[in-house]
Amino acid sequence: MILTLAGVRKSYSTAESPIEILKGVDLEVAAGESVALTGESGSGKSTLLHLAGGLDRADSGSVVMDGSDLGLFAESERARYRRTKVGLVFQQFNLIPSLSVAANISFHAKLANRYDHAWERQLIEKLGLEEYTARYPEQLSGGQQQRVAIGRTLAARPPLVLADEPTGNLDEQTGDVVLDLMLSLARTVGSALLLVTHSTRLAGRLDRTVVLRGGKIAE
Numbered sequence: 729m730i731l732t733l734a735g736v737r738k739s740y741s742t743a744e745s746p747i748e749i750l751k752g753v754d755l756e757v758a759a760g761e762s763v764a765l766t767g768e769s770g771s772g773k774s775t776l777l778h779l780a781g782g783l784d785r786a787d788s789g790s791v792v793m794d795g796s797d798l799g800l801f802a803e804s805e806r807a808r809y810r811r812t813k814v815g816l817v818f819q820q821f822n823l824i825p826s827l828s829v830a831a832n833i834s835f836h837a838k839l840a841n842r843y844d845h846a847w848e849r850q851l852i853e854k855l856g857l858e859e860y861t862a863r864y865p866e867q868l869s870g871g872q873q874q875r876v877a878i879g880r881t882l883a884a885r886p887p888l889v890l891a892d893e894p895t896g897n898l899d900e901q902t903g904d905v906v907l908d909l910m911l912s913l914a915r916t917v918g919s920a921l922l923l924v925t926h927s928t929r930l931a932g933r934l935d936r937t938v939v940l941r942g943g944k945i946a947e
């Protein structure tokens with residue numbers, strides 16, 4: 729398994745009392761596997777992705793990625809984990825405004841020490857971004873920015889890609905094209921994919937779908 733969550737619990741404190749969102753999540757994702765994570769709004773899907781991405785810590789239970797328990801990491805190890813083991817594709821693309829498209833795409837790969845010029849060129853071509861490499865993010869449409877965000881993640885060839893509604897703000901047709909690209913590129917790299925979506929249609933394109941309900945992965 730590339731990712732194993734076992735008995736993961738997570739609460740948020742609120743003005744009144746803490747509310748427990750994840751109440752013992754068990755989930756396994758195999759290397760190279762694509763898994764759709766669905767569930768009602770507020771069920772905790774983004775919370776789960778944040779834990780798997782090392783952006784937040786579980787209250788209890790374990791999140792084991794590629795043999796390492798994230799809960800045992802010191803802050804510096806978690807930062808290294810985020811740089812080298814996972815790629816994040818969120819709805820806000822988080823592109824760096826002061827960097828060109830080409831520099832955005834190579835940024836994480838360079839940080840992860842996995843920059844490969846030939847693979848970067850291939851990604852730019854497959855994502856249809858050749859004409860835009862010298863532009864800056866603000867000069868691109870939403871769909872183009874999304875493709876840059878995907879290129880940036882896959883350029884670093886992470887063993888795990890975490891995607892939160894990655895095509896949520898694109899029209900259906902563009903969303904489908906972008907998702908297919910992401911799936912096929914992830915397959916080329918051998919990255920596992922855990923993708924949050926509300927769309928059963930999109931979920932159906934992945935290897936498997938799991939549902940988060942009542943703070944657990946439903947049977």
Ligand SMILES: Nc1ncnc2c1ncn2[C@@H]1O[C@H](COP(=O)(O)OP(=O)(O)OP(=O)(O)O)[C@@H](O)[C@H]1O
Nearest residue numbers: 740741742749767768769770771772773774775776
């Ligand atoms: N930092 C926080 N502090 C307090 N409550 C939070 C915090 N982050 C999330 N929550 C609450 O935790 C619950 C789960 O949120 P989360 O974003 O994980 O759900 P989700 O399944 O991704 O929802 P959606 O499908 O609407 O994006 C929600 O009720 C939300 O209000």
